[in-house]
Amino acid sequence: MRRGTRRWAGQVGAALLVTLVLGYVPYHVYARSGLARTLQLRRELGLLHARNVDLRFENERLAREAEALRSDPEAIERVARAELGWVRPGEVIVDLSRASGPAPSVTATAANATGNIPRVRGASR
DSSP states (O other): OOOHHHHHHHHHHHHHHHHHHHHHHHHHHHHHHHHHHHHHHHHHHHHHHHHHHHHHHHHHHHHHHHHHHHHHHHHHHHHHHHHHHOOOTOOOOOOOOOOOSSSSSESSSSOOTOOOOEEEOOOOO
């Protein structure tokens, strides 16, 4: 081989070697060494911290609600009305949850002394 060709082949080989090293090192550092995984885990850790703060506030709210239900008659009444649909004697209930169809009519004008809820006709459940 000629001396110029050998020198040119050596330079091309060296350039190829430098290119491979410069391409492999960042890949090795970023992907294979765990840098990408570390960054992902840091993002997840931030999300978990935010979720923990939300859950802490929710736990405090539920603890206050539970304490109120143990000691506050108004809180007990509020839950009984909202979740159980209880009414006081003399109250009239009109169910407007079903707007379509015929107009509902109340079958009783008031709850009886036992606290039964008057039923609404015309609104299917």
